[in-house]
Amino acid sequence: MSAPASGPVLEARGLRYALGPRSILDDISLRVRPGDCIALLGANGAGKSTLLKILLGLLRPQAGEVLLDGAPLSGLGRREVARQLAYVPQSHTPSFPFTVTQIVGQGRLPFTGLGRALGTDDWQAVNQALADMHIEHLAGRVYTELSGGERQRVLIARALAQQARLILLDEPITGLDYGHQRRLLDHLQRLAERGYGILATTHRPEHALESANRALVLHQGRLLADGAPREVIDAGLIDRLYQVKVRQIEVLPHRFFVPS
Amino acid sequence: MNDLSTPASSCVDCRQPSRADFRTRWFWGGASLLLGTTILSLALGRYAVPLAELLQFLGAWLGLGNFPHERYALLHSLVVEVRLPRVLAAILVGAGLSVSGAAYQAVFRNPLVSPGLLGVLSGCAFGAALGMVLGLGGAWIPLLGGVTGLLAVAVGVGIASLFHNPSILILVLGGIVSNALFNALLSVVKYLADPLDQLPSIVYWMLGSLSAVESAVLAWAAPLLALAILAMCLLGRAIDALSLSDEEALSLGVPVRRLRYGIIALATLISALTVSIAGMVGWVGLLIPHLARLLVGPANARLVPMSACLGGLFLLVADDLARTLTRGEIPLGILTELLGAIAFVLVLNRVRRGWL
Numbered sequence: 001m002s003a004p005a006s007g008p009v010l011e012a013r014g015l016r017y018a019l020g021p022r023s024i025l026d027d028i029s030l031r032v033r034p035g036d037c038i039a040l041l042g043a044n045g046a047g048k049s050t051l052l053k054i055l056l057g058l059l060r061p062q063a064g065e066v067l068l069d070g071a072p073l074s075g076l077g078r079r080e081v082a083r084q085l086a087y088v089p090q091s092h093t094p095s096f097p098f099t100v101t102q103i104v105g106q107g108r109l110p111f112t113g114l115g116r117a118l119g120t121d122d123w124q125a126v127n128q129a130l131a132d133m134h135i136e137h138l139a140g141r142v143y144t145e146l147s148g149g150e151r152q153r154v155l156i157a158r159a160l161a162q163q164a165r166l167i168l169l170d171e172p173i174t175g176l177d178y179g180h181q182r183r184l185l186d187h188l189q190r191l192a193e194r195g196y197g198i199l200a201t202t203h204r205p206e207h208a209l210e211s212a213n214r215a216l217v218l219h220q221g222r223l224l225a226d227g228a229p230r231e232v233i234d235a236g237l238i239d240r241l242y243q244v245k246v247r248q249i250e251v252l253p254h255r256f257f258v259p260s
Numbered sequence: 261m262n263d264l265s266t267p268a269s270s271c272v273d274c275r276q277p278s279r280a281d282f283r284t285r286w287f288w289g290g291a292s293l294l295l296g297t298t299i300l301s302l303a304l305g306r307y308a309v310p311l312a313e314l315l316q317f318l319g320a321w322l323g324l325g326n327f328p329h330e331r332y333a334l335l336h337s338l339v340v341e342v343r344l345p346r347v348l349a350a351i352l353v354g355a356g357l358s359v360s361g362a363a364y365q366a367v368f369r370n371p372l373v374s375p376g377l378l379g380v381l382s383g384c385a386f387g388a389a390l391g392m393v394l395g396l397g398g399a400w401i402p403l404l405g406g407v408t409g410l411l412a413v414a415v416g417v418g419i420a421s422l423f424h425n426p427s428i429l430i431l432v433l434g435g436i437v438s439n440a441l442f443n444a445l446l447s448v449v450k451y452l453a454d455p456l457d458q459l460p461s462i463v464y465w466m467l468g469s470l471s472a473v474e475s476a477v478l479a480w481a482a483p484l485l486a487l488a489i490l491a492m493c494l495l496g497r498a499i500d501a502l503s504l505s506d507e508e509a510l511s512l513g514v515p516v517r518r519l520r521y522g523i524i525a526l527a528t529l530i531s532a533l534t535v536s537i538a539g540m541v542g543w544v545g546l547l548i549p550h551l552a553r554l555l556v557g558p559a560n561a562r563l564v565p566m567s568a569c570l571g572g573l574f575l576l577v578a579d580d581l582a583r584t585l586t587r588g589e590i591p592l593g594i595l596t597e598l599l600g601a602i603a604f605v606l607v608l609n610r611v612r613r614g615w616l
Contacts, residue, residue, distance in 0.1 A: 056511050079513035087511035094503055095369040096558035106504065110513040114498035117561070162512070 007034035007165035007195055008084045010055060014064035017050055024050045026221045028064070032166055037192035038199040039208030039229065042218035043241050048201045051218065052168055055199075056087050082110035086159035088169040091151035097142045100154050104129055107161030129160035133187065149180030156187065167191070169200040173207060185211035205233050209255050217241065230255065286555045287562065290569040294351070297573055301347045301580050302339050309335065346583075347576065349473050349537050352485050354544055354575025355568035356534040359492045360527035361545030362552070362567045366499045366560060367523055368428055371553075374546040375531040378431070378524065379438030383412025384535040386442045389449040389462045399476045402536035406481075409532035412442045417524070468541040468593030470579050477536060485533040489568055492526055496561030499523060503558075541593050543600030544571055551607060574599075 015028040025047045032038060032055075042048045053059040055066055057073040066073040068084060086107075107129065108122040118126070130136045133153045138146065143154060152172055159167045172188070173181040189211050192198045199216075202208060208215045208229045215232045217225040219241055225232040235248040238257060247260035299318070303309045309317075317335045320327035327335075360375045368377065376382065387408025391401035416438030420426040426434070453459045492499075501514045502523065509516040534541065552566040575592075578599060582590045 053507070056507070058507055058510055077513075078510060078515065082511060082513035085511070087508065089505060089508055092505070095371060096366075096503055096553070098500075098503070098558050102500075102559055106501070106512060109501060112497075114495075114501060114514065114519070117497065 007197060008069040009033050009067075010085065010166050010197065011067040011070075012051075012055060012064065013067065015051070015054055015061045015066070016063035017047075017054060017059065017061050023221050025054070025061070028218075028223050030216060030223065030226060032168075032197045032199050034165060034195045034197050035192055036197045036199070036214055037189055037212050038214045038216055039212035040199060040201045040216045040218065041203075041205060041208055041233070041241065042201075046218045046241075047221045048218055049170065052087075052170055052201060055168060056085065057081055079110045079113070082162060082164065084164050085166045085168070086162045086164035088152075088155045088159050088167060088172060090170050090172075090174060091148055091155060093144055097144050100130075100135065100138045100141050100143055100146070101126065103143050103154055104157045104161050107158040107163075110162060125161045125163060129157040132160050133157040147180075149176045149184070152176065152180070152184060153187070156184075160191075165195065166197040167199075169198070171202060172200050174203065181207075205238060205257065209233055284562070287566050287569065290555075290566060290573065294569055294573045294576070297576055298347055298351065301350075301576055302343050304580055304584055305338075305343060307338060309339065314339065345475060345478055346470050346473055346579070348482065349470050349478055350576045350579040351572035352482055352489070353470070353534045353538045353541060354548075354571040354573070354578075355489050356485050356530045356571070357541060357544040357575075358548035358552070358567040358571025359489050359564055360530040360534075362549035362560065362564050363492060363499060363523050363527040364545070365549055366502050367520055367527070368432065369503055371550065372546070374543075375527065376439070376545075378416040378435035378528065379412035379442055380409040380528050380531045381535065381540060382439045382442035382446065383415075384409035384532055385466055385540065386412075386446040386449065388465055388535075388539070389446055389453070392458050392461055392465070393449055393453050398474050402474070402477045402481070406532040406536040408442070409535060410528060412438050413524070413528045415441065417521070464591065465539045466593075467591035468539040468596070469582070469589070469591050470538050471583070471589045473537060481533050481536050485530065485537070488526060488530045488533065492530065493565045493568060495523065495526075496559070496564050499560040499564065538592065541575065542597045543604075544575060544596055547600045547604050548574055550604070554607065 010032040012028055012030050015025055016023075017025040028051060040048055040051070050059065054061050057066065057076075057078075060074065068076060068081060073081060104126050105118055105122070108118055108125060112118060112122060127136075130139055133156055135150070135153050135157060138150060138154065143151065146154065156167070156169070156172070169188075173184055176184065185207060188198050188200060192213065200212075212229050215225065215227065215229040216223065217232060217237065224240075225237070233255075235246050235257065238244060238246050245260050246257040249256045249258060299314065300311070302318075303311050303314045313331075313335075316325065317327055317332070317339065319325040320332065321336070321340065357375060361373075364375050364377055365371050365373045384405040388401050388405035390408070391404040396404065413435075416434040417431065418434070419437050420431045420434035423430050450459060450462060453462060498519060501509055501512070502516070502520060504512065504514070504516075506516050531545075548571040549563065549567050552563055552570050556562040556566045575596065578595045579592055582592045582595050
């Protein structure tokens with residue numbers, strides 16, 4: 001699969017969301033472009049999940065709007081949106097033992113609708129997605145019996161089968177062991193290099209530094225920073241976000257944080 | 261599919277994985293078994309018909325071959341007029357309960373759910389009991405039962421929709437309230453019923469039976485039930501989408517709430533129709549989808565037809581036992597619960613795999 005020269009752009013303008021008197025998000029503007037690999041950082045309760053839901057069109061903001069390639073998300077049909085914008089939830093346990101192929105096949109729902117079975121094109125997309133995530137060997141396995149890292153890769157494969165060029169992920173590396181975290185981040189980076197627009201929420205500043213080409217920092221419902229990870233993330237930011245004092249160690253091109 | 265050496269991109273054969281073939285075979289195996297059991301059931305009864313003669317008669321009835329004229333009239337009234345409606349009713353009711361159980365389990369993303377969850381059975385029981393106490397005629401009781409069954413589910417869903425964006429859990433709570441309400445109303449009716457005459461008939465009706473199937477009821481309920489079951493079988497892939505979380509489903513372009521209520525409505529209609537025909541027949545809707553899932557896996561495009569097939573088979577066998585085991589008639593509901601409980605324990609270990 002070759003990288004397209006351009007792809008759809010997701011843009012948020014002046015988003016505001018409140019639950020009753022409590023403001024969750026205030027004046028958020030951002031863009032996700034092809035080639036972006038964005039890490040969305042923020043403490044628990046900073047509004048990351050809410051922002052993700054609004055960007056996906058699952059929640060309606062009280063002010064502002066989300067544009068997909070210039071068109072308001074609220075005016076587009078769900079299937080239309082689904083062909084351009086995919087969502088990867090945190091890996092979860094479904095109640096029924098579906099196989100990996102069946103889960104990835106769900107990524108074709110925006111194309112087949114609810115009535116039609118998968119056709120040749122659909123199977124090609126499914127197989128391509130399995131190959132892209134290097135999980136062909138899992139195809140016949142039962143999803144509920146896989147490890148967390150394998151499940152996460154299956155869910156990303158489903159997003160690839162969806163053939164959407166923008167992928168939003170909710171804490172993709174949470175709960176994965178060190179090796180799986182590493183490999184998953186590499187995968188996301190490679191997808192961005194191929195022209196996908198990636199946005200992933202995360203709890204680990206190191207993740208943003210190592211594998212993202214942009215960092216968005218959400219603090220108390222506001223966008224604190226938006227820029228190159230090395231310019232944005234430092235000991236001061238970590239203190240401000242998480243109220244933890246750390247010492248910063250530079251081993252170029254890497255940056256580490258250790259307790260001070 | 262499990263072949264590691266095959267590059268996936270060239271795997272056009274994935275469309276027909278050998279595993280799917282194997283599962284399709286289960287379905288055709290089940291369907292042939294059902295057909296065989298149907299023919300056998302027509303031969304069974306107080307007046308047993310030799311199988312060879314029955315087959316010859318069925319051939320003649322369908323216009324193939326000849327049959328001695330004097331025996332034809334006898335067998336026609338016995339097989340076609342008495343046994344066939346009952347056999348068809350057993351198959352349809354068993355298939356209906358199983359299909360609606362499979363659908364409910366998918367909607368509530370829980371394999372322990374049975375069709376009564378939202379109150380349809382309590383509602384039907386109340387309506388039928390009310391009909392008996394009011395002294396309505398035979399065909400009106402099932403109709404009233406069916407209508408109150410639908411009403412009970414409407415109440416359950418209505419309570420849930422008092423909340424903004426009701427979750428699955430709120431829907432279950434709505435069902436609990438509706439069940440409690442209609443059980444209480446049923447108790448009121450029982451309390452008011454004549455203890456010598458009406459109360460026993462309410463109790464007997466609630467045990468479920470096909471011995472008193474009214475042909476007038478069957479004439480309108482059976483075609484409707486068959487159509488509804490067929491529709492559910494064709495909705496397999498849509499039902500699969502309900503196993504996703506709401507966020508996932510919406511982000512895959514699935515109108516999840518409309519779909520959920522549509523499937524609930526269809527499954528409820530099916531349940532209500534089965535109660536109209538046979539009264540309360542327990543366990544089928546819980547047990548059969550489990551068995552079917554063991555054989556063909558969780559994909560509903562195969563699971564729902566397989567459930568229909570196995571459910572029809574199960575209830576047909578249960579009803580054969582109900583009418584032949586003793587000189588009298590054992591209420592069908594008792595048999596299904598006995599057989600079902602035993603069968604469930606036997607398969608529990610296999611069933612557990614994957615969801616506990």
